Amino acid sequence: MAKIEIFDPALCCPTGVCGPHVDPELTRIANAVFLLEKKGVDIKRYNLGNEPQFFVDEKEVQKLLEEQGIDALPVVLVDKQVQKIGGYPSNQELATWTGIQKTEIVKKETKTKDLPLL
Template identity: 50%
Template sequence: MSKVEIYDPAMCCSTGVCGPGVDPELLRVSAMLNVLESEGKKILRYGLSEDPMAFVMSKTVNDLILNEGVEVLPVTLVDGEVKKKKGYPSNTELATWVGLSEEELLKLVVKAQMASVINN
């Protein structure tokens, strides 16, 4: 099973989905990652503000920041290999990297939404 790591730029909180002006892209990514994590997929997310040592400890990410600046963030690694820079992965990319089809991922999202409605 692949390990997906997302290195976020500095944000106000660990997910960036707080405050009065929530970025819909951050909301989408956060929701997708939560669904994948709940299915046992290996997803790690590091925030520059919350976990700066993760950026230092990853030679790949550290080198990217030194060579391209923090503007390179967010960066996504899959099994240690850079798959995306300067933007968040699409639903299709996330699904592919964890061994699902986009349709399977969307079914999981609907399932999570239904469970949330039932539990509330």
């Protein structure tokens, strides 16, 4: 199975899902990473604000930052190969790279009508 590494721009917390105005894309990718980790996928996210050494150590990411600046982030590596620059992977891309069905990467919403009445 592929090893996926996501190099995030500086975020306020490890997932970026905090504060009063949460970016839905950050929510989606945080959820996808969580579900993939539960399925045993080797997937990691690195936050430039908290983990800058990973950005220095990964030569391809360092090169992209030197050439394009922070606009290159997020950068996605799959088995140490750059697969995406300047955006998070779609659920379809994650499914393709991991062999896991796209439907298994999306959190199931609980419908209000499915909740028991109190």
